[in-house]
Ligand SMILES: Nc1ncnc2c1ncn2[C@@H]1O[C@H](COP(=O)(O)OP(=O)(O)OP(=O)(O)O)[C@@H](O)[C@H]1O
């Protein structure tokens with residue numbers, strides 16, 4: 147062999163090479179430094195939040211007691227919650243249809259279905275705004291009682307979340323052993339019983355992962371929400387945006403940190419559930 | 429058959445794409461039979477079994493179970509249960525839940541379910557594992573779960589698709605015995621699919637041999653072994669020496685033919701024979717001797733030992749005779765010393781009784 151490796155380092159032990167380690171560190175720094183700064187400054191005592199003055203939890207208390215932020219957060223959580231439920235049901239139904247049946251133009255349908263994932267958010271926002279305006283929904287949904295006044299945003303969020311659910315659930319279903327379904331029927335179960343007792347339990351990890359994905363996507367969506375929300379409704383990301391324009395405050399840092407924590411935790415759970423496992427091979 | 433529990437009438441299955449997996453199959457299976465479907469891979473055994481269970485619909489033909497035509501009966505309404513080739517045990521349920529499933533979905537009361545599940549687990553000796561999940565079990569144990577899950581339903585017919593193929597040799601022998609014992613105890617008709625002839629011969633009361641979607645012969649194990657009706661069956665079941673021959677003359681009870689390497693011989697045979705035929709003789713029916721055998725009745729030929737393979741209880745000897753005829757001979761190693769008693773290269777005589785020979789016209 148022309149090239150000899152250092153003892154104890156295999157060809158794939160890239161971690162052992164100094165320059166690579168430095169590169170890794172640089173990338174991590176560039177990616178995460180802003181986030182860590184944000185988190186660190188959420189504990190800052192300085193009012194204007196530019197210089198580090200001391201450690202405190204006050205910002206969290208203040209953010210928690212801020213009525214505007216509270217309302218925005220409540221809106222965001224409600225939208226995320228409702229659209230997640232709808233998107234999960236819709237997405238898993240789409241996944242089931244695509245997994246189970248053959249029909250003309252299936253490939254085309256599959257492509258169109260995942261379009262909301264690839265088309266730029268701004269286009270989606272504009273098109274949804276046009277749609278709601280032309281349908282007159284922009285005007286009349288304003289008069290609805292909460293949470294129905296959020297209907298535009300919820301519809302918009304369902305539209306861009308459900309393909310993610312469909313894709314996650316679909317990929318889970320690929321690993322399903324069709325003989326389990328046959329075994330269930332052979333043992334006397336109807337289609338419906340088989341669906342609930344055998345297929346749904348198998349789909350469950352994918353379902354939860356898809357739902358968490360939808361939840362995080364909906365919770366921190368800015369662009370589409372900005373276009374489709376009426377003048378009265380404010381969601382958390384939109385509120386933060388409007389506050390930041392008047393200057394960064396430690397309060398916003400604190401609220402954003404809370405959002406980061408929610409999102410990260412949800413994502414970790416989703417990834418854990420999506421990890422391939424051996425169950426279902428029967 | 430008067431007391432048939434399963435009757436197939438001209439059952440044919442053609443898959444989209446034109447594969448004729450099952451071709452015009454008709455037979456009856458009696459109550460309490462242990463019936464085996466035997467055949468090489470891809471001959472349509474699984475397809476036939478799936479049609480009986482209702483998981484596949486015949487392209488044409490009739491399937492009658494317990495006197496009723498099953499054409500419009502879905503699998504969940506048929507009095508059959510299946511043990512799948514890959515077991516298909518529900519991974520998210522415990523052993524007990526798996527076994528209880530078929531009773532739960534059909535609305536059997538809870539206390540009866542509990543009792544019957546306990547009974548079924550007892551039967552397959554899995555009581556101590558009732559709370560386990562399938563992924564913590566061995567292949568043999570999972571197979572028994574699948575068996576208990578089907579038996580607990582008390583079907584009229586139990587269908588088993590290669591139930592032993594995933595087990596190692598020792599476990600397979602055990603399960604083979606257990607299945608026969610179980611079948612005697614529960615009094616359910618078993619239909620088992622296998623491509624392993626030993627499995628079929630040792631377990632089944634009757635065997636249907638299939639080839640390319642069609643049934644070639646249905647017979648008891650010993651009939652199948654001693655009275656095969658075609659070259660395919662003779663060759664498929666056990667080992668056989670097939671020798672081509674040409675009929676010289678035939679009468680009601682005898683055939684005179686010229687056989688390759690053997691010359692003109694006379695064989696007992698009932699029925700017509702003409703033209704090219706094959707004669708078949710099993711290796712264990714042949715005898716080896718160093719000197720030419722006395723007595724004119726035996727069929728005899730001389731040859732040179734080409735190969736001796738030692739298997740402990742028997743030795744398999746291959747002898748090359750005239751006209752490039754190769755004969756396989758099984759010799760019982762019934763003495764401790766000497767093995768087969770012949771060596772490679774040795775010149776020997778082979779002889780056997782004409783009545784141990786079969787005349788195959790197909
Ligand atoms: N769903 C299907 N679609 C098309 N062809 C099929 C299908 N299922 C089976 N076949 C074909 O039908 C034939 C019989 O298949 P089958 O599974 O019944 O064989 P088998 O005797 O059970 O074989 P093995 O011993 O390998 O399990 C094969 O040629 C197979 O390719």
Ligand SMILES: [Mg+2]
Nearest residue numbers: 473474475513
């Ligand atoms: Mg098969």
